Amino acid sequence: xxxxxxxxxxxxxxGGSLRLSCAASGRTYTMxxxxxxxxxxxxxxxxxxxxxxxxxxxxxxxxxxTISRDNAKNTVYLQMNSLKSDDTAVYYCxxxxxxxxxxxxxxxxxDYWGQGTQVTxxx
Numbered sequence: 001x002x003x004x005x006x007x008x009x010x011x012x013x014x015g016g017s018l019r020l021s022c023a024a025s026g027r028t029y030t031m032x033x034x035x036x037x038x039x040x041x042x043x044x045x046x047x048x049x050x051x052x053x054x055x056x057x058x059x060x061x062x063x064x065x066t067i068s069r070d071n072a073k074n075t076v077y078l079q080m081n082s083l084k085s086d087d088t089a090v091y092y093c094x095x096x097x098x099x100x101x102x103x104x105x106x107x108x109x110x111d112y113w114g115q116g117t118q119v120t121x122x123x
Contacts (some may be wrong), residue, residue, distance in 0.1 A: 002026055003110040004093045009117030012065070012083055017094045020078040022093030022114055030096040030104050031069060031076040035089035035119075042092070046078060047104035056104055060086070090116040 012018055022031065023026075023092040032047035046067040047056040055067055061080070069076040076093065094110035102109045 001030065002095060002097060004095055004112055004114035006091065006093045006117040009091060011120045011122060012099045014052040014084055014121055014123045016083050017079070017081045018083065019121060020080070020091055020093075020117060020119070020122060022076045022078075022095075024076075024095055024112075028076075028095040028112075029099045030095065030102075030109070031067075032069065032076045032094045032104055032109065032110060033076075034092045034094060035087075036092070036100075037089040038088075040089075042107060044105040044107075045091070049101060049104075050095075057107075063089065073116045080119075083119075083121045085121050088119060088121045090118050092116045 002087050005023050008020040026090040029050040033045040036042040044058050048067045064082045066079040093114040095112040
């Protein structure tokens, strides 16, 4: 059973930055980040293929967020800059256990999920 552990969340002022990390207990393929704000559905943020060659971003974060990964450490990162109050949410890491085509923006694409880390942006 794969385990994903997020870290790096916290309280930050609007305009600030945070870097989230997600450490996997084993090898993963496509990795993604999703977030869920209070009273809202979980939504896609970003995804990265296993070799880092392809990345995907939600329009709401494009230009402010960068996803990257270090396969030697089985870790994926989410660098978030110019944070806004709308970015306040619990951020979840997700991982896929096999290499195959599909839609990394969709929650059902992933096999494993972390417990989430809270990001709060104060205005």
